[in-house]
Amino acid sequence: MFELIQHPNSSSKTLTFDNESLNVLVINRVGELDVDSLQNIDGILVQTNTSQEAKELIRIIRSNRNRLHALVPVFISSTVSKLHTIKYQFDGVFSDDTKPVILQQLKSIKAKLREMNYEIHQLDYTQSLIQSALQFSYSREQIFEPARSRTSKIGYAYPFLSVVLKDEEAPRVIEILNKSYEEGYTVKQTKDKTHTCRTCSGGYLNYRECCPKCGSADLKTEDLIHHFLCAHIAPEQDYKKEDALECPKCDKELRHIGIDYDKPSSMHTCNDCSHQFQQAEVKALCIDCGKDNELSQLGNIEIASYELTPLGEQAAKYGIHIQTGATEQPRKVNAVSEQILELFKKQEISREGLSEKLSWEGSVRIHPEIMSGFHVDQQEIIQKEMCAIITNYLGKADVLSSPSTIWYRFLVYDQTPESIEKIGKLIQNNISKLISDGIGTFDNPVEVLISKLTNG
Amino acid sequence: MxxxxxxxxxxxxxxxxxxxxxxxxxxxxxxxxxxxxxxxxxxxxFKWLTRKSDNEQFEQARRAFFLENPLVSIIIPGKNEGAHLFKLTKSLAEQTYQNFELIIVDDGSDDETPIIGKNLQRLGLIDMFIRNEIRGGKASAANLALRYAKGKFIVHLDADCSFDRDAIEKVVIPFYYDDKIGAVGGNVKVRNYNDSLCASLQAIEYLKTVSVGRIITSYLGIYKIVSGAFGAFRPEILDKIGGWDIGPGLDGDITVKIRKCGYKIHFEPEAICLTNAPSKFKVLTKQRLRWDKSIIRFRVRKHRDVYMPHANFNxxxxxxxxxxxxxxxxxxxxxxxxxxxxxxxxxxxxxxxxxxxxxxxxxxxxxxxxxxxxxxxxxxxxxxxxxxxxxxxxxxxxxxxxxxxxxxxxxxxxxxxxxxxxxxxxxxxxxxxxxx
Structure with missing residues (x-):
């Protein structure tokens, strides 16, 4: 027997099955949700009027700092409008037909949630999200499958993470899931790929043919007609005479394609700048930020499904391996954080005078325009290459830090003024070459400054 | 003795x-x-006698030309000419006159020409690269280039030619001698004269028939072929006569059409273009059979009206x-x-x-x-x-x-x-x- 009974003085309803009873909170409006009252709740049934309100409700629940509350099973009533757009965010759709299934789900999730360790680790936000995501997946025995979503910035959304993070943060969802993959908690299987705007990572792109000269999309395209008899060739419009085609050169009527004439190609004319061309440039306009992207500049995001590994299940139950702050920095190859560089610098200054040779502090600044044309992922690749070039000219004990993609700092120990000057020139030349060969020509692309390490 | x-x-x-x-x-x-x-x-x-006034006339025309600095449209129609295009753009980049647009028409090439042409256009070495997927013949390719040319003068080139640094300037300047000059022929010489006996003999032949022969016919006012490898035209006249007609021998044909419209044709010996001549007699024979047939087809048949007394007889x-x-x-x-x-x-x-x-x-x-x-x-x-x-x-x-x-x-x-x-x-x- 399966029924939902309203408590007389509470919004909470009790879902009962045989002798077992489960507390299910039924919520009709966002205002009814009291996060503190979730303590003794086994599940929530959302029964709002609109999908918008349901979406807001689930976001509040899943964002709860108390992971036990955040992971509570939440179902949506089949009566909510536009259900199909949000149902992937819920644990199931509640209707008379699905009652037995939902009860089973509730029991299963409850059992799984009991297995987990909710001790608060010193996790940063990202790690905390990974932990919650793993626990969500484990408790639901659910793979993180991408669902097509019109509201997500990249066109795809995932259960739990896409609820906790806003639609605009969709690329971050992928980043978190990829991190879980890199750390061995999940395995992934590619389902799709999507291109994103280089500026805002938006996935809603309008691909259109543009004028290669002025970028306008206001183009007119005409077929060219070649008249075999007199070798005249011109746009179709030139031949049009009422309903017929007549050669403007020899006045003969063109009756039959393949016999009298053919259409060897077509020509675009830009209505804005009158430029005529055959090869229109395809550009992608980002609907979100309005920036035009050349195709080569677009970001490329892999959309995959993520399934827990045994390590992931362990992490869900007992908590993920705690990462220390020191490991947060080294996304840059061979680079230390700025704080560490400062520490080394202080130490070296205090050591001053112990060595006959001098120690130096240097910085490399890249012209900001050089990087602005690239997607964040590509910027990181270039940053790694720059670090590799600089490291190449530094000694084993020397220290490099990269506070941003356009700024690099380094400490060089025990070098004569002549050799440090040489090192500076080599770094400047090689980075300039990297830029000119791979990116393009800029005025003063690199600025290298080196000074003696002093207390001041 | x-x-x-x-x-x-x-x-x-x-x-x-x-x-x-x-x-x-x-x-x-x-x-x-x-x-x-x-x-x-x-x-x-006679040319020696008038050399001083000729030089003065040239200098005057040159000044007028540079003062006006007109846009010149260089058009190059051809099939499977991709291999020559980069060298050609380099040769043109060396020209003393730089206010020109370069239009290349690929007439249905079946080699890498479209890729090369598009790349050169992307690099800015070609102003307009037009690709015809279906081959239409050289005349239609030239007419297509003419359709999109914006210059005050049209210079028609062959892709396998290279040019003296002042060739473009020299081939256009004669238009400033006289408004009635409708076309100017450039001087075509053999670049590969060292390749073989066949090429060496053609080099002498070109010197006799093109370099000197055309000075003579031009002087006598009976110059009748502006070489397709290097010639300049007024676009308004080309429009008037409907551009090029079907070849082979379309260069001689268009020259006659311009003459029949009442315009003069000038040969400029100092506008020098170098071309590769066939280095084997077998290839040369095929080429000459084609050229010589066009004399009968165009000069004897198509333009036979030139010999008839009528209102436009000249x-x-x-x-x-x-x-x-x-x-x-x-x-x-x-x-x-x-x-x-x-x-x-x-x-x-x-x-x-x-x-x-x-x-x-x-x-x-x-x-x-x-x-x-x-x-x-x-x-x-x-x-x-x-x-x-x-x-x-x-x-x-x-x-x-x-x-x-x-x-x-x-x-x-x-x-x-x-x-x-x-x-x-x-x-x-x-x-x-x-x-x-």
Whole structure:
């Protein structure tokens, strides 16, 4: 027997099955949700009027700092409008037909949630999200499958993470899931790929043919007609005479394609700048930020499904391996954080005078325009290459830090003024070459400054 | 003394007297010597007399040209010319006159030309690269380029040519001499003259027929072919005549069309373009068969109205075409008559006639070379060709004459030019049907 009974003085309803009873909170409006009252709740049934309100409700629940509350099973009533757009965010759709299934789900999730360790680790936000995501997946025995979503910035959304993070943060969802993959908690299987705007990572792109000269999309395209008899060739419009085609050169009527004439190609004319061309440039306009992207500049995001590994299940139950702050920095190859560089610098200054040779502090600044044309992922690749070039000219004990993609700092120990000057020139030349060969020509692309390490 | 030095066959002609010499060598004296030595040297003399005013006229026109600084559209139609395009853009980048747009039409190439062309356009080395997926023939490709050209003057080039640094400037300046100049022909020379005997002989031939020959015809006002490899046109005239018609021989055809519109054609010997000539006789034979057929097709058939008295009759046009037809077609027949005459009437003296004839032509070739060296700006290079001059008698007198005669026969009786694969058959079929 399966029924939902309203408590007389509470919004909470009790879902009962045989002798077992489960507390299910039924919520009709966002205002009814009291996060503190979730303590003794086994599940929530959302029964709002609109999908918008349901979406807001689930976001509040899943964002709860108390992971036990955040992971509570939440179902949506089949009566909510536009259900199909949000149902992937819920644990199931509640209707008379699905009652037995939902009860089973509730029991299963409850059992799984009991297995987990909710001790608060010193996790940063990202790690905390990974932990919650793993626990969500484990408790639901659910793979993180991408669902097509019109509201997500990249066109795809995932259960739990896409609820906790806003639609605009969709690329971050992928980043978190990829991190879980890199750390061995999940395995992934590619389902799709999507291109994103280089500026805002938006996935809603309008691909259109543009004028290669002025970028306008206001183009007119005409077929060219070649008249075999007199070798005249011109746009179709030139031949049009009422309903017929007549050669403007020899006045003969063109009756039959393949016999009298053919259409060897077509020509675009830009209505804005009158430029005529055959090869229109395809550009992608980002609907979100309005920036035009050349195709080569677009970001490329892999959309995959993520399934827990045994390590992931362990992490869900007992908590993920705690990462220390020191490991947060080294996304840059061979680079230390700025704080560490400062520490080394202080130490070296205090050591001053112990060595006959001098120690130096240097910085490399890249012209900001050089990087602005690239997607964040590509910027990181270039940053790694720059670090590799600089490291190449530094000694084993020397220290490099990269506070941003356009700024690099380094400490060089025990070098004569002549050799440090040489090192500076080599770094400047090689980075300039990297830029000119791979990116393009800029005025003063690199600025290298080196000074003696002093207390001041 | 002379008797000891001169060969027996030369002594013989001194012995029999001038009257008999004229009777036996009438073909040489009447046509070849008169046209290629007397007329050439008279005109060389007149040009020498007027050299100062000519220079002044040129300088004045040059100033007007640079003051106006007009946009020049360089158009290059062709098929499978991708390999030449980069070198061509480099050659053009060296030009003293830089206000030009470069339009290349790829006429249905089936090699890497489209990729090369598009890349060069992306790099900014070509202003407009137009690709026709379906081949339409050289005339339609040139007409397509003309349709999108924006310049005040059109310069038509072949992709496999390279140019002296001032060639574009020099080929356009003559338009400032006279508004009635409708087209200017550039001077085409052979770049690969060292490649083979075949190329060396063509290099001499080009110097005689193009470099010097066209100075003479241009001076006489009967210049009738602006080479497709390098020529300049006024676009408004090209529009008026509907651009190029189906070839082969479309360069000669368009020149006649411009003449018939009442415009003058000028040859500019100092606008120099170098081209690669066929280095094998087999290839050369095919090329010449195609060129020579076009004389019958265009100069004899299509433009036969030039010879007829009518409202638009013009003597210079008449002589321009007549000279061409006379010196190529009629003299070819006359040469057969001459051979018959000699064989029948002087069969016993052939041992004196044949070597003497050969000697006359060799001497004439050297004298002609003198006029070439008077005009040329590359004396040193062209002096290297002198050693090949004795062979020119065989090359022009026998080889080219045979090829020419074959071509005339094929075209006159069988209209073989319409079967030439140089043009797509869809166009040739229509042209043949309408007698174009």
């Amino acid at each position: 002379f008797e000891q030095l001169a060969p027996e066959y030369v002594e013989y002609w001194f012995a029999v007297g001038f009257k008999k010499f004229l009777r036996v060598f009438w073909y040489f004296c009447l046509f070849e010597f008169t046209r290629y030595i007397i007329i050439d040297y008279i005109i060389v003399f 003597w210079s046009n008449f002589f321009a075409l007549f000279e061409n037809v006379f010196y190529n077609v009629i003299l070819d027949l006359m040469w057969i008559v001459y051979m018959i005459d000699i064989i029948f009437n002087y069969s016993s003296s052939l041992q004196f006639i044949i070597p003497m004839n050969f000697t006359l032509y060799v001497v004439m070739s050297y004298v002609q070379m003198g006029s070439i060296l008077l005009f040329t700006e590359r004396k040193k290079e062209e002096m290297k060709l002198i050693k090949f001059i004795p062979l020119m008698t065989i090359y022009t007198g026998i080889y080219l004459r045979l090829v020419r005669t074959t071509a005339y026969y094929q075209e006159f009786f069988f209209k073989r030019s319409y079967e030439d694969v140089w043009n797509p058959s869809k166009s040739s079929t229509m042209a043949k049907r309408y007698g174009l």
